[in-house]
Amino acid sequence: MIKIGDLFEITLSDHRTAIGHYVYRDNKNGPFIQVFDYIENKQKMNVEDAVKKGYMFPPVITGLKAAIRKGLWIVIGKRPVTDFIYPKFISAHWDDKTGEVKSWFLYNGSNFIKIGSFLDEQYKTLEYLVVWSPIDIISRVETGIIPFPYGEMIRNNKFIPPSSSI
Structure with a gap:
């Protein structure tokens, strides 16, 4: 069973590897992860170098x-989570036809x-919730x-909805 603090290997499409960290379990929303700013060939992977980044x-x-159960990501170790602060998120209500955001919200965890x-x-x-x-x-x-559509909404306050074929 996966536990807070577990480190896991994320294999990328070019077969290089990133390292993820399970940092928090929110009972309403699920597991929070972070990914170290470190991508390397699996043979050269070094957790301490990743943490420094x-x-x-x-x-x-x-x-x-x-992801763990299906073997997409593999647990490779553990590192304590010492500095987690619940992040704020943004969320929106938008018009499905136009993609225009009607209201933005800030979510603080509760x-x-x-x-x-x-x-x-x-x-x-x-981050978008x-x-x-x-x-x-x-x-x-x-x-x-x-x-x-989240990145586009954040940048432009709207997104271009995919055309539907009827």
């Missing part, structure tokens, strides 16, 4: 247990606080891109 992005929520119809710059560095698929985590590590 720090994390690539703030904590995100993902299907960690499923409450959603309405912050308006436009996202101020001060909030654009916060969503459960990331393990595949989207891999893509984020490789490209730095936040998956559709």
Whole structure:
């Protein structure tokens, strides 16, 4: 069973490896992970070097247990979590037809606080409150891109909805 503090190997599409860290379990939202800003060939992987680099992005929520159970990610060790602070997240309600955001919210771990119809710059560095698929985590590590539609919404206050074929 996976436990807070576990380190896990994330194999990327080019067969290099990143290291993830299980940092918090939220009973409402699920497991929070962070990924070290360190990508290396598996043979050269060094946890201490990864830790020195720090994390690539703030904590995100993902299907960690499923990724481990399916063998997508592999537990490789343990490192205590000593400095976790519950992060703030942003969330939005949008129009499905236009992709335009109607209301933005700040989530502090217990409450959603309405912050308006436009996202101020001060909030654009916060993570979007969503459960990331393990595949989207891999893509984020490789490209730095936040998956559709969230990254586009954060940048432009709207996204272009995919056209539907009827």
